[in-house]
Amino acid sequence: MKKTPFIPDRLPLQSDQLNQLFFLKELIEANKKIAQYQVLLQNTKLPSHLLLNPVMLNEAVQSTKIEGTQVTLDEVLEVETKSRKNNKDVQEVVNYYQALREGMDKLALLPISTRLFKAMHLTLMSNEVRGSNRSPGEYRKIQNFIGPEGCTLETATFVPPQPQMVDNHMNNLEIYINDPQDELDELVRIAVIHAQFETIHPFLDGNGRIGRILIPLYLFNKKVIDFPNFFLSEALERDKHKYYRFLNDTRYKGDWNQWVQFFLQAMIHQADKNIRLIHDVNQLYEHDLELSQSLINSSGVKKLVDAMYQKPIFTVHTISAIADIPEGTCRRYLTALESSRIVFSDGKPRSKTYYYYNLLDKLR
The missing domain is CATH 1.10.3290.10 (Fido-like domain)
Structure with missing residues (x-):
């Protein structure tokens, strides 16, 4: 039998179409969790x-x-x-x-x-x-x-x-x-x-x-x-x-x-997943930034690590543009980070692609 096109309810819904007691517990919890997520983002x-x-x-x-x-x-x-x-x-x-x-x-x-x-x-x-x-x-x-x-x-x-x-x-x-x-x-x-x-x-x-x-x-x-x-x-x-x-x-x-x-x-x-992500990423950022700075004695390393959070898969060309670091300097930094297993590359002799798996594992 041929179905006829649906005619939607007009909004706002009538008061008897929603019983807020039915989902009150979830509504309170959802508002609480989203507020918690916002506070975490503000203080990350x-x-x-x-x-x-x-x-x-x-x-x-x-x-x-x-x-x-x-x-x-x-x-x-x-x-x-x-x-x-x-x-x-x-x-x-x-x-x-x-x-x-x-x-x-x-x-x-x-x-x-x-x-x-x-x-x-x-x-x-x-x-x-x-x-x-x-x-x-x-x-x-x-x-x-x-x-x-x-x-x-x-x-x-x-x-x-x-x-x-x-x-x-x-x-x-x-x-x-x-x-x-x-x-x-x-x-x-x-x-x-x-x-x-x-x-x-x-x-x-x-x-x-x-x-x-x-x-x-x-x-x-x-x-x-x-x-x-x-x-x-x-x-x-x-x-x-x-x-x-x-x-x-x-x-x-x-x-x-x-x-x-x-x-x-x-x-x-x-919201629960987002909250866990922010906690995990905070810890990761603090750990990997400190480790990177111990390997490379330069103020530029923080710019590089920050850029890796924006593009966790990257080439020297793309990451140097984001971090505003010369490509040659960027390449030296990445060699040090790769030797300490902070980043990994595909091993190509030219135009390597780098992977910041520590972050990718948390995003996936």
């Missing part, structure tokens, strides 16, 4: 901006993995440093990373809005990746449907709203994001907003990725976090079948409580 020994590049790239890897790409963080970093050839899976990750950076930058000028969504989507679908021929940067004008590969409209698990209704539904979502008119906690709101975006499915492709970028942008915009660096894709990828099922249950069963509880649990899991 390692300048927190140094970790942003690899952490954002890892988010890009995890988010595109949900969509079926098969690529690792190491592979993306190798392409970035030009020691590996690019391919379409890596390009999808790079596009996601660039769309995320673009969203962060444009928030200074734009509200979270259709203009922002379309700009990020255009970037996400650039460079001839899968879906690049499916109206990049524009809301869909045809009916789409969601389900297993090869499914039809009849066998789809979900049929989003009619294309002529997309602008209307997205306008309602945009108004809710910027002027919600309810008493919900911001963490509950972003759970509702993410689900609503995925339900409207405004683009022909890339909706999941744009919807996941929206999470840290919203939390940053509402000052829940100090920088848009709280990413949920890894936690959602871990339970992706639950993720899809509970999203569908908001649509066909009206079960928002189950969805919000799941979303908050994912936040708690990710």
Whole structure:
């Protein structure tokens, strides 16, 4: 039987659609954990901006993995440093990373809005990746449907709203994001907003990725976090079948409580992981910086170690530019670090690629 396009609830939700007692424990815990993570970032020994590049790239890897790409963080970093050839899976990750950076930058000028969504989507679908021929940067004008590969409209698990209704539904979502008119906690709101975006499915492709970028942008915009660096894709990828099922249950069963509880649990899991990462990286930074300074009697060694946190896979050329150290000096420093097993190289006589595995092991 042919399924009919879904008509989403209007936002804000009615008061009887959410029972906050159902997920109150998770809401309190999620807020506590995110606040703890923010305090740790503010007081970290390692300048927190140094970790942003690899952490954002890892988010890009995890988010595109949900969509079926098969690529690792190491592979993306190798392409970035030009020691590996690019391919379409890596390009999808790079596009996601660039769309995320673009969203962060444009928030200074734009509200979270259709203009922002379309700009990020255009970037996400650039460079001839899968879906690049499916109206990049524009809301869909045809009916789409969601389900297993090869499914039809009849066998789809979900049929989003009619294309002529997309602008209307997205306008309602945009108004809710910027002027919600309810008493919900911001963490509950972003759970509702993410689900609503995925339900409207405004683009022909890339909706999941744009919807996941929206999470840290919203939390940053509402000052829940100090920088848009709280990413949920890894936690959602871990339970992706639950993720899809509970999203569908908001649509066909009206079960928002189950969805919000799941979303908050994912936040708690990710915050716990982030907190452990900051603790571990702090210890690593302190240890490896002290060891490096004992090997190399120069103030420049700190600049080199700091640069390695931004690019844990690198060549002399790339790392010397970031650290602002001459290449010859950089090469001497790296020889000393490699002899003490702080970094490892691929052993090539020319254009070596170096790996800072101590950090990569904690990021993966």
